Amino acid sequence: MADLLAAIREGEALPATGTAHGHVRLKDGRLARIAYAYEDDPTAAARLHLQAEAFRHLAPAGRTPRLHEVIEPRPDCPVER
Structure with missing residues (x-):
């Protein structure tokens, strides 16, 4: 999980288009x-x-992105709105 959090921190935040995610x-x-x-x-x-x-339920249909990992809510999540 630490690797994924680091990858998120190093990634490119895309423009926000909504309020849920x-x-x-x-x-x-x-x-x-x-x-x-x-x-x-x-x-x-x-x-x-x-x-x-x-996401897991819809995965067999091939119409949603693959879910790789879930990170529990935490105060140090690197993305801000």
Whole structure:
């Protein structure tokens, strides 16, 4: 996970187009989707896991990006709105 956080920090933050999540283009070409959450938000982890499950559920259809990893909400997440 530390490698992924470092890759996000070194990536290119893409212009924000909404209020639910942001994107960072990683140097290896992958796109990191960063769900926004406020510190001490008791629902953040549950929402993140629900979104991750939706990606896993839809993956066999080949219509969504592949989910590589989920990082739990944390104060040191490198992406800001």
